[in-house]
Amino acid sequence: MNASSTDFSARNLASASVHAFLPAKPILIALSLFTTYIVSLAFYRLFLSPLASIPGPWYAAVSDLWITTHVVRMQQCRTVQHLFDTYGPIVRIGPNKVAFRDFGTMRSVYMVHKFDKSAYYKSLLTNNNDHAMTTLPHAEHAIRKKTYAPHYTPTNLSLFQPELHDFALKLTDILVTRSSSVDILDLFRHLMVDVVACTVFGSRSGSLDKWDKGVRDPLGVAVYDFPKRGILRSAVPTWAWKLVCKIPNARFREICNSDNIMAEYVGSRLYEMRANMQAASLSSPTRPTFPASISPIMDRLEKNDLSALGYPRESEVSSGDEHKMSLVERLLTTKMSSNEKDKKEIVAVERDIISEAMGHLVAGVDSSSTTLSYMFWELSRRRDVMHRLQAELDEIMPDARVIPDATVLNKSEYLNAFVKESLRIYGAVPSLLERVVPSPSSPSRPSHQTKPSSKPNSRAGSRNTSPSRAASPILSTARHEDFDMMGYALPPGTIVATQAWSMHRDEDVFPSSETFLPERWLVDPRADPDAEEERLVQMNQSLISFGVGTRQCGGQNLAQLMMRIVVAVVARNCDVRADVGETNEQSMSMRDAFVLFPAGKECKLAFVPRAQ
Numbered sequence: 001m002n003a004s005s006t007d008f009s010a011r012n013l014a015s016a017s018v019h020a021f022l023p024a025k026p027i028l029i030a031l032s033l034f035t036t037y038i039v040s041l042a043f044y045r046l047f048l049s050p051l052a053s054i055p056g057p058w059y060a061a062v063s064d065l066w067i068t069t070h071v072v073r074m075q076q077c078r079t080v081q082h083l084f085d086t087y088g089p090i091v092r093i094g095p096n097k098v099a100f101r102d103f104g105t106m107r108s109v110y111m112v113h114k115f116d117k118s119a120y121y122k123s124l125l126t127n128n129n130d131h132a133m134t135t136l137p138h139a140e141h142a143i144r145k146k147t148y149a150p151h152y153t154p155t156n157l158s159l160f161q162p163e164l165h166d167f168a169l170k171l172t173d174i175l176v177t178r179s180s181s182v183d184i185l186d187l188f189r190h191l192m193v194d195v196v197a198c199t200v201f202g203s204r205s206g207s208l209d210k211w212d213k214g215v216r217d218p219l220g221v222a223v224y225d226f227p228k229r230g231i232l233r234s235a236v237p238t239w240a241w242k243l244v245c246k247i248p249n250a251r252f253r254e255i256c257n258s259d260n261i262m263a264e265y266v267g268s269r270l271y272e273m274r275a276n277m278q279a280a281s282l283s284s285p286t287r288p289t290f291p292a293s294i295s296p297i298m299d300r301l302e303k304n305d306l307s308a309l310g311y312p313r314e315s316e317v318s319s320g321d322e323h324k325m326s327l328v329e330r331l332l333t334t335k336m337s338s339n340e341k342d343k344k345e346i347v348a349v350e351r352d353i354i355s356e357a358m359g360h361l362v363a364g365v366d367s368s369s370t371t372l373s374y375m376f377w378e379l380s381r382r383r384d385v386m387h388r389l390q391a392e393l394d395e396i397m398p399d400a401r402v403i404p405d406a407t408v409l410n411k412s413e414y415l416n417a418f419v420k421e422s423l424r425i426y427g428a429v430p431s432l433l434e435r436v437v438p439s440p441s442s443p444s445r446p447s448h449q450t451k452p453s454s455k456p457n458s459r460a461g462s463r464n465t466s467p468s469r470a471a472s473p474i475l476s477t478a479r480h481e482d483f484d485m486m487g488y489a490l491p492p493g494t495i496v497a498t499q500a501w502s503m504h505r506d507e508d509v510f511p512s513s514e515t516f517l518p519e520r521w522l523v524d525p526r527a528d529p530d531a532e533e534e535r536l537v538q539m540n541q542s543l544i545s546f547g548v549g550t551r552q553c554g555g556q557n558l559a560q561l562m563m564r565i566v567v568a569v570v571a572r573n574c575d576v577r578a579d580v581g582e583t584n585e586q587s588m589s590m591r592d593a594f595v596l597f598p599a600g601k602e603c604k605l606a607f608v609p610r611a612q
């Protein structure tokens with residue numbers, strides 16, 4: 001090889017390597033810019049953010065990824081509790097998120113200042129529309145609540161007692177006739193579908209009957225699938241969602257479609273009711289126009305084909321009793337009161353009622369069935385509790401098939417203590433209830449700031465007793481629009497939250513908090529009466545299973561009533577047993593995905609009839 005050919009190859013090689021390097025340059029530049037951005041962001045969040053001084057693990061301050069891994073593991077409640085134990089009552093759990101475990105701050109955020117809910121709740125939209133739980137601004141929510149709240153007053157609910165007793169007796173009959181164990185989580189879900197269908201839609205869905213006959217209940221399955229759909233839906237953008245829903249797998253499609261299945265059921269009830277109401281008040285009722293997602297159902301209904309939905313056409317539970325009104329009927333009456341509504345308005349109102357009713361179905365079924373399941377699981381392994389409860393029930397229910405009125409159940413001391421203790425440990429919503437620090441222009445802007453308080457206390461002057469950090473250097477740099485939470489200045493937009501899980505495990509209020517002890521809710525006759533009164537007030541104020549303030553559970557009176565009815569009739573008629581091979585500590589270990597559920601996703605128990 002001569003010198004000129006060597007020169008040529010070297011030049012070629014050099015030029016080739018330059019060309020190979022050139023396209024890599026923009027990538028390298030982009031990579032280094034990205035790395036600089038990430039490092040700067042992490043540095044800002046860790047050291048310069050207004051939340052930088054709040055205690056908590058550094059990796060939580062840097063990114064939401066850490067807490068998200070615990071959400072995905074369905075162990076967020078336990079993780080946050082561990083942080084409180086490690087860092088104290090206020091903890092930074094994300095770059096923009098602060099969790100607290102303090103009674104005074106809880107009252108301030110949820111009751112006094114009534115902060116708006118965070119965007120997290122939008123993942124619970126039904127039919128792509130808001131309902132009470134997903135309406136974020138406080139003022140807008142107040143209007144909604146006014147329309148549905150009268151339905152859940154104890155007086156109104158007492159009108160539904162005959163149906164509720166029927167369902168509970170039907171459930172008991174199913175339990176005593178089974179020779180093997182029953183997955184009561186599934187069975188209670190069917191019970192609650194019947195209960196909500198009856199009180200909210202004024203119909204009999206026959207869900208328990210279907211369960212008994214081994215027939216699949218489409219409404220029950222849809223309610224069960226809805227949270228899974230919510231998680232999926234919130235994880236992908238709208239365009240991708242349409243593709244996801246086309247994945248050719250029958251079960252998967254059923255999950256994606258759970259929203260529409262519920263809307264079909266509710267829409268059919270609403271249209272039927274509206275037609276009845278119009279027939280009664282107008283000579284020529286106008287056919288309402290329904291939104292696209294439910295118009296096929298309306299077409300089927302027009303052809304009088306209710307069976308296409310899998311539900312019998314039945315008379316409303318309100319028939320024959322003009323005072324008893326389902327929630328849907330109530331909302332129709334309130335919202336359709338003006339005859340001057342145009343078609344567009346009617347569609348909007350009807351769509352709104354459908355979403356609201358679906359919201360109650362979704363909120364009421366899984367929550368109540370989970371708590372009920374844990375109650376019976378606890379009875380199965382605590383003979384002492386079971387016997388004491390049964391002794392009281394034997395007295396108030398001489399006839400095992402006659403369920404006492406709510407007023408009697410509410411006065412039954414041990415039953416109430418048992419329900420409260422169950423709600424404390426197994427309340428179905430133990431999770432962070434997220435709220436947002438408002439901006440200065442927001443109506444929920446606090447007019448004064450919060451100081452930490454050690455414990456709840458009813459006695460005047462004994463609140464907010466622990467030392468405030470108001471004079472701390474952190475606050476000296478606070479801007480006017482910041483919110484003072486326990487001495488830390490939180491800028492508008494910060495997400496703040498407490499969780500029932502931790503409020504209910506405060507050792508100062510609930511000693512031996514991990515032990516299931518209904519007796520803690522009873523007055524100890526040997527103790528000082530004043531101290532006893534104070535102790536019980538503290539516990540009651542810290543029990544937040546149904547949330548706090550104006551955004552509290554809308555259906556809590558119904559849930560409380562159903563829990564008492566079901567526990568009373570089932571425990572009066574049966575003994576409960578668990579086979580540790582199928583239901584045990586491990587399978588019942590608590591998981592949370594906003595609502596609680598057992599790790600094994602079932603709760604199999606055997607029910608043995610008691611000698612009467």
Ligand code: HEM
Pocket residue numbers: 132133134141145196359360361363364365367368371427428429433434544545546547548550551552553554555556558559
């Ligand atoms: C043991 C059973 C139940 C528990 C533990 C429970 C718990 C809760 C909690 C903690 C909230 C407040 C969420 C927040 O502040 O972010 C809530 C809201 C709600 N719950 Fe329940 N719930 C139960 C049963 C029911 C039932 C049976 C219904 C109705 C059929 C119902 C309807 C609602 C509604 C409509 C809301 C939204 C309230 C509003 O923002 O106006 N819940 N529930």
